[in-house]
Amino acid sequence: MTSVSSQASIDQTSRENDAVAHRATRGSLVAALWTLYVLTLRQHLHGKRWMVMGLLFLLPAGLAVLMRVTSPDVPAPALEFFLVWIFIPQALLPLVALLYASGIIQDEQEEQTITYLLVRPIPKWALYLVKLLATFTTTVILTAIFTGLTFAAIYFGENAPPYGGQNLAGESIPLRSLKTIAIQALAVISYCSLFGLMSLVTKRILVVGILYIAVVEGVLANFPFGIRLVTVIYYSRLVAYRTLTFMVPTPGGGTMQDVAAEAWQLDVRADPGLLEHPQFGMCIKVLLTSSAVCAIVAAWICSRREFHFKTPEKD
Amino acid sequence: MHLEVVNQVARPVEVTPIVVFHEVSKWYGNVIGINKLTLQIRAGVTGLLGPNGAGKSTLLQMATGQLRQSQGSVRVLNRQVWNNPALNRFIGLCPEQDAFYEWMTGWDFVHTCARLSGLRRGEARDAAKRTIESVGMTKNQGRAIRGYSKGMRQRIKMAQALVHNPEVLFLDEPLTGTDPLARRDLMDIIQRLAGEGKSVVVSSHVLHEVQSLTPNIVLLNHGRLVAEGHVRDIRNLIDKHPHHIVLVCDDYRKLAGRALAWDDVEGVRVLADQSALMVETRSPDDFYGRLPALSLEDGMAIKAVYSDDDNLEAVFKYLVNK
Amino acid sequence: MPIFDQGYQHWSGTLSGHAWRWLAIARRGVRVGLTNRLLRVVMLVAWMPAIALAFVLCLWGLIEQKSELVAPLAQMLPFLVPDLLADPRAFRVEIWTLCFSYFMWIELYFSMVVILLVGPNLISQDLRYNALPLYFSRPLRRIDYFLGKLGVIAAFLAMVIVVPSLTAYVLGLLFSLDLSIVRDTFGLLMASIAYGLVITLSAGLLVLALSSLSRNSRYIALFWLAIWFVSSVVAATLDSANQQQQRHQAWQASHQRPGPNFGGVDYVQAEIDAAKTNWRPLVSYTGNLSRVGQEMLGTDASWEKLSQLAPPSQRAQFLFVYMGPQYPWYWSAAVLIGLFGLSACILKWSIKSLDRLK
Helix, strand or coil, X not given: CCCCCCHHHHHHHHHHHHHHHHHHHHHHHHHHHHHHHHHHHHHHHCCCHHHHHHHHXXXXXXXXXXXXXXXXXXXXXXXXXXXXXXXXXXXXHHHHHHHXXXXXXXXXXXXXXXXXXXXXXXXXXXXXXXXXXXXXXXXXXXXXXXXHHHHHHHHCCCCCCCCCCECCCCCEHHHHHHHHHHHHXXXXXXXXXXXXXHHHHCCCHHHHHHHHHHHHHCCHHHCCCHHHHHCXXXXXXXXXXXXXXXXXXXXXXXXXXXXXXXXXXXXXXXXXXXXXXXXXXXXXXXXXXXXXXXXXXXXHHHHHCCCCCCCXXXX | CCCCCCCCCCCCCCCCEEEEEEEEEEEECCEEEEEEEEEEEECCEEEEECCCXXXXXXXXXHHXXXXXXXXXXXXXXXXXXXXXXXXHHHEEEECCCCCCCCCCEHHHHHHHHHHHCCCXXXXXXXXXXXXXXXXXXXXXXXXXXXXXXXXXXXXHHXXXXXXXXXXXXXXXXXXXXXXXXXXXXXXXXXXXXXXXXXXXXXXXXXXHHHHHHCCEEEEEECCEEEEEEEHHHHHHHCCCCCEEEEEEECCHHHHHHHHHCCCCEEEEEEEHHHCEEEEEECCHHHHHHHHHHHHHCCCCCEEEEEEXXXXXXXXXXXXXXX | CCCCCCCCCCCCCCCCCHHHHHHHHHHHHHHHHHCCHHHHHHHHHCHHHHHHHHHHHHHHHHHHCCCHHHHHHHHHCCCCCHHHHHCHHHHHHHHHHHHHHHHHHHHHHHHHHHHHHHCCHHHHHHHHCCCHHHHHCCCCCHHHHHHHHXXXXXXXXXXXXXXXXXXXXXXXXXXXXXXXXXXXXXXHHHHHHHHHXXXXXXXXXXXXXXXXXXXXXXXXXXXXXXXXXXXXXXXXXXXXXXXXXHHHHHHHHHHHCCCCCCCCCCHHHHHHHHHCCCCHHHHCHHHHHHHHHHHHHCHHHHHHHHHCCCCHHHXXXXXXXXXXXXXXXXXXXXXXXXXXXXXXXXXXXXXXXXXXXX
C-alpha cells in the first residue's frame, strides 16, 4: 500500500472495499455461523462434561429399574409420573439448562477464548443466537435420549395387560414417549432462553438460577395462584395434561386416580375442562414467545456488551 | 548500547493512515483508561509502547472492536470499528492472553479460526496449511494445544491471526515468554509481513524487541499519548536530557579537555575502566561533525564512537519516568 | 559500618512448625470469602433461626417459672398439653432437645448454601490460575493445604452453626434463672457443636473433593447442588414409590386374610412397620446428615417421652409423624464415612505435590 491518495480517492477505495467485503461476507457469514454452531456443540461434548451429564440423565432410568425391582407392585404409570413428570422436569431439566445456558458467553469469557470469536466477522447478536441454538440442540438431544431411556426402563417387559404396548387409556407407549419428549424439549428450550438472558444480566447467574428453580419453579408453581402464570413448568404441565392422561390405579386396581391433577393443583372437579387455565395452543404460544423474547433481548444485550480483558470492568 | 542501523521497511510515502484515533477517551467508572488521544497509525510496522497500565491493551481492544470508546472516534481502514463485524475480515489480532481451546489440535484451531472468518472449506484448509507452515508449526500441528510449549502457543496464536490474510495485524505482546529461537522466528515473521505490505501494530513493553522491529513508535503513559514517530526524531526533541555520546580513546583525559571547550558540551564523565569518555551534548549532530577533525589531532585517535541513549530505552526512560 | 544496606535481607531465623501453617491459607480464604456480599447476607440471615431458638428457649424458661408474662400465651397454644404445662421442668431436656433439633435442621440448609457460595472456588480457582506451584514451592505439605482450605469452610460454618447455637444457649440460660439447666442441657450444647463438626468435616471434604475435579467453579457448584438437592429429590421419589408399594402390599395382605379387618386396610401401620428398614432416605445426603444429627442430639428419646402425653392408641401414629426416619442411624454414619473416604481419595489423587505436578 504505497500510493498517495487524496481524500476523495480514499473514500472511493473504501466504498469499493465495502462492496467487495459485503459480497464476501454475505456468503461467508453462513459458513462462519455454521462453524460457530459446530464449535459450540464440540465444546459441549468434549471432555468429561458430557459423561457427567449423561450420568445425571441416566438417573431416572436407573431409578426406574431400581423401583421396578424394589417396588414391583407400583403400577408403571405411577412410576412414569414420579420419574418423568416430577423428577425430570423439576430437578434435571432446569439444572441442565442452567449449566449449559449460563455458560453460553460466560464460559468463553472465563476461558478468555471469546476474543477469538469477537475478532471474526460475526455480529455479536448472531454469535449469541448461534451459541444459544447449539445449546438448544445439546439439551434437547440429551432430554430426548434419556427420557426415551426412562420410558424404556419403566415399560420394558410390561407385556401383561393393560400395558402390552399401551397404557390404561389405550395410548401407545412409544407415541406417549414421543409426546413427552416434545413437551420436555419445549420446556428445556424455554429454560435455556431464560437462563441465557439471565447470564448476560447478572454475574451471579448460578445463585439467581438456583433461586429461580427452587423458589419460582419449585414452590410458587405448585400454588393455585396467579403467580404460577410466570413459570415454565406450569405451561408445560398444562400441555402435558391436555395431551396425555395420568390415571393411575389405586391399590387393588378397583379405582383410578388422577395423580397429575392432585400433584399439580389442577381443580378438575370444579373445572373439568380446565377452562380457567390457558388452552393448549396458548400454552405453546406462551412458551415459544417467551423463549423468542428472551433470546432476542439477550442478543441485543450481547450486541452492546463490551468484553473486558486485563482492563477494569465498570463499577 | 551501540547505535543500531535498523534495517526496516522504508516508511511509506503515502499519507493514508491505517488506524485513526480522534479525541478518543475511555473510562471505566472513575478510572480513565485512555485520555483524549488523537493518533494516526500509518502503514508499516508500528511499535505501541508504554509501561504497565499505560492503556496499550485498551487501545488495541478499541482498534479491534472489542471495546467501545467513551468519546471520540476510532477508525480502521477508514471505517468505524465498533459494531462493524465486517471490518474484522481485514483485521487480525494476536491477543496477549494465553487462552486457547486446549482440547483442539493446532491445525484444528487454526482451521476453525479460518472458517470463523468466513473462508469456505477448501479455502480454509489451504489457508490453515499455508499459515501453519509459515509459523513453523507443521510438525506439531496434529498435537493438542494443551501439550504445546509457550513458543508453540505463541506461533499458533500468530497463525490464527494470519490465516484469513488480514490487511492490518494487531499483536499484543507477541513475544512474551518465548525462548530466543521462537522470538527470532516470530520477529522474522513480523518483518516478512511488513515486507508483504501488511500493516502491523506491535504492543510491547520489551523495548529492545520493538527496536529490532521498527523505529516508528507510539508511546503511551497513563492513558495519554506521550510521543509518536521515529525514535531518533523523538530523541532529538527531548531537550531536557542531553545526548550521551561515548568516545573510546587512549588519551581520553586530553580529549575531555578539548571537548569541554565546546559550547554545546554540557558535561563530561570519565569511564576509566573502558578508556573512554562520556560526553553530554545538546547538539549531537554538531558534535559528530567535529569528531573527524578531532580524531586526526595528535594522540587522540578515537577508536570507537557510540551513543548509549539514542535508543528506545532512553526515550522511554526520559519520557515515562519524569 | 554507619550506612546500612536497605536491600533484600535473607531470613536467617527459624521457621515456625507445621502445626499452624494451614492457618495462613485459612485466614486468607476467609478474608476473600467475606468480600462476597451475598455470603455476608446469607450469614446474617442464618442468625434468624438462632434468634428464634433463643426466643423459644427464653419462652420455655418463663413457662418453667410459671411466669405471669406467658400465662396468656400458654392458653393460645393448644398443642401445649396440660400435662406439659403442669410440670414443665420434667420436660425441659426434651423441649430443649427438640428446639435445638429443629434449629440444626434449618441451619443444615443454611450450611449447604454457605458451602455452595464458598466451597467451589477453593481449589478450582487454584487449578485455573495454576496457583498450586505457588503453594507447594513453599515448605507446605499437602495436608497443610487441605487443612487450610477446610479451615475456610470450618470458619464459615462455625459462624453459621456453632456460634449461633452457643449464643442461643447462653441466652436461653440467662432467661431461665436456674443453673440446673446447665447440668441438664450441657450435653446438648456439646452434641450441637459435635454435630456442627460432623457437618463441617463431611460436607467440607466433599466440596473440596468436587472442587479439585474441575477448573470451572460453576460446574462444581452445580454438582454440589446435584448432591444436595437432586439426591433429596431422588430419595423423596423412591420414598413415594415405596409408599405406594406398601399400600399395594397392605391391600393385598388385608384381602388375603379374611377376618375382622377384611377390607379394612391399615396403611399407616404398614408404613410404620416398614419405616424401620426403609433404606431409601440413605440416598439423600442431607437426609444422612439429619439422621446422624438426630442420634447425636437424642431427639428420638425426646419424642418418645413426649409421646407418653398422647393417648396410647395414637402414640405410634404420633411417633411416625414426628420422629422422622427410623432406620438405624449407623447406616447413615456408614454412608457419610464412605463419602468421607471417597473425598479423601479424590483429593489425594487430584492434588499432587510439586515434584509430581505436570
